[in-house]
Amino acid sequence: MKIVVAVAFILIIGSLFSALLFLMRDKGKSDRTVQALTLRVGFSVALFILLLVLYKLGYIQPTGLH
Numbered sequence: 624m625k626i627v628v629a630v631a632f633i634l635i636i637g638s639l640f641s642a643l644l645f646l647m648r649d650k651g652k653s654d655r656t657v658q659a660l661t662l663r664v665g666f667s668v669a670l671f672i673l674l675l676v677l678y679k680l681g682y683i684q685p686t687g688l689h
Contacts, residue, residue, distance in 0.1 A: 624677065624683055635670070638660075639660075642655075
């Protein structure tokens with residue numbers, strides 16, 4: 624599960640950086656920045672839902688503070 628979450632975070636951060644690159648290159652003349660940010664939001668929501676489902680199914684457990 625740790626690998627799945629790590630890959631999801633990498634996808635989210637990669638989409639954020641691609642949006643920054645599109646913003647710098649296109650200077651607002653294209654929709655690529657909006658598409659990259661929409662993709663980032665989609666990845667974030669998907670990760671959140673995945674974590675909730677995995678918790679409810681018992682695949683992940685809270686560890687608490689030590």
